[in-house]
Amino acid sequence: AQNGSVRKRGPNILVTGTPGTGKTTTSSALAEATQLRHIIIGDLVKEKNLHDGWDDELDCYIINEDLVCDELEDLMEEGGNIVxxxxxxxxPERWFDRVVVLQTDNTVLYDRLSxxxxxxxxxxxxxxxxxxQVLLQExxxxxxEDIVVALKSDTIEDIxxxxxxxxxxxxxxxPAS
Ligand code: ADP
Ligand code: MN
Structure with a gap:
């Protein structure tokens, strides 16, 4: 209780998974249902220039991880975020109360990404x-282990x-003590 730290306004949830598994669709719906703040790292990186240029080979920004973590620290301490x-x-490990890894059947994912x-x-x-299962391993x-959950995301019903x-x-x- 009175340990000097400010109570979080809500849990912090990380929604991760291979591109196309439904992170943004799922997070948006969850944010709407819970009033948690949805932070799309890719958009934040672009808006606030938290990158070291464009990677031509991988066809994406070279994310600057330190800048991203500095940018988010205050919000994460406040709590109530979906990342x-x-x-x-x-x-930082301490940021999250739940880590959700979305997984999609690879033929379904192939069609989505195409x-x-x-x-x-x-x-x-x-x-x-x-x-x-790179993201689940990561x-x-x-x-x-007890805060990591893998969820199937093949269909609208799954979402x-x-x-x-x-x-x-x-x-x-x-909030814990
Ligand atoms: P991510 O943010 O992980 O890259 P998106 O949420 O942008 O994935 O989803 C990619 C595409 O796949 C979107 O067109 C979305 O509507 C569709 N999609 C994602 N998850 C599902 C699902 N579980 N069932 C059906 N379609 C899905
Ligand atoms: Mn997305």
Missing amino acids: DYHGCDFF RRGYTGSKLSNNIECEIF AKESYP SRNVASLTDWVGSWH
């Missing part, structure tokens, strides 16, 4: 990332179920 990013190993315009190695690298290596169960979890969350 949406396809990576999880560079955030529709998004991914081709060639960008497409195959992401499919491989999903097949080898999450398990970076956070306590509804995931949002409902996470909303319940947020509702029953209480």
Whole structure:
């Protein structure tokens, strides 16, 4: 209770997973249901220039992890955030109360990413990332096992179920001492 730290206004949830698994769709719906703040790291990096230029080979910004963490520190201390990013190993472990790893059947994911315009190695690298469960491994290596949950995200029904169960979890969350 009275340990000198300010109580968080809500839990911090990291929603991670291979691109296309439904992080932004799921996080948006969860933010709407819970009034938590949805932070899309990719957008923040672009808006606030938290990068070291463009990577032509990977076709994305070279994210500056230190700048991103500095930018978010105050908000994370305040609590009540949903962080949406396809990576999880560079955030401070203490930030998160829950780490959600979305997973999609790889043929379903292939179609989603093709529709998004991914081709060639960008497409195959992401499919491989999903097949080898790279984000789940990364999450398990970076956070306590009991806060990491893997959720299937193949269908719209999966999204509804995931949002409902996470909303319940947020509702029953209480700040630790
Ligand atoms: P991410 O943020 O992980 O890259 P998005 O939320 O942008 O993924 O979803 C990518 C595309 O796939 C969107 O068109 C979205 O509507 C669709 N999608 C994502 N998750 C699901 C799902 N569980 N069922 C059906 N379509 C989905
Ligand atoms: Mn997204």
